[in-house]
Amino acid sequence: MTAALLTLADSRLPAGGHTHSGGVEQAVAAGLVHDPGSLAAFLLRRLTTSGAVAAGLAAGACAGGDLAALDDEADARTPSPALRLASRQQGRGLVRVARRAWPSGAWDGLPDRPHHPVALGVAAAAAGLTPRDAAHAAAYLSISGPATAAQRLLAMDPLAVAALTARLSPDVDAVAEAAVDAGLPAATDPLLDLLAEVHAVRRDTFFAS
Known part of the structure; x- marks a missing residue:
């Protein structure tokens, strides 16, 4: 089970996460993220807002909650x-x-094109993990992908990025x-919403979001 959790929390899993920056690309363009310190602040902000929501949704889906209702809740929490x-x-x-990795009847309850945290919760359940595991995977993914994107965009020292991500471990757990x-x-962050909308109309981006 530990291996399954590590697999789900790995941003290199070929699920398309590597094509998204979690808002970092636009934050870099706006000058909000420019060094390890500003990146750490951005990641913590993202973790405690959208990351917290993702963790709750993933836990609920893993626990066998109404997947359609949880998907609606994800919509409502994503302005x-x-x-x-x-x-x-x-x-x-x-x-x-994940459906190929962990076949399960639970997949049949998902709506078409589900929100990522809801799909993550079902994947965790199919892999034999707990709702707490699902929440930890979602919380960790909310910072690991953006951290990697910032490293690429700013040519940052990989050791520095890895260290600041590791220092956020207690916050991820909390x-x-x-x-x-x-x-x-139901935490939200208008800044992240604004960055996403500005990014969406650009045509010179490296990441899809």
């Missing part, structure tokens, strides 16, 4: 159309690979535990 599209693109990609214990979070 930005660009972010909703990005989430559904990644959800579809995850279903394609967000995941709170998502499991306190129910579905």
Whole structure:
């Protein structure tokens, strides 16, 4: 089971996550992220808002919650159309690979093109993981992908990026535990929504979002 958790939390899983920057690309363009310190602040901000929501949704889906209702909750908690599209693109990609890795009847309950955290929760359940595992995977993914994107965009020292990501481990654990214990979070960040919408109309980007 530990191997399954590590697989789901690996941003290199061929589910399309590597084509999304989690808002980092536009944050770099706006000058908000330019060095390890500003990246750490951005990642923490993302973790405690969209990451917390993703953790709650993944935990709920893993626990056997109503998948259609959870997908609607994901929509309601994602004001930005660009972010909703990005989430559904990644959800579809995850279903394609995880359904082959962990066949299960649970997949049949997913709506078409589900949000990524909902698909992640079903994948965790199919792999024999717990809702807490699903929440931790979602919380970790909310920072690992953007961190890698920032490293590529800014040609940052890989060791520095790895170190700052590791230092956020206690925060990842806290967000995941709170998502499991306190129910579905509703945290939002207007800045992330704005960055996503500005990014969506650009034609000179490296990442899909």
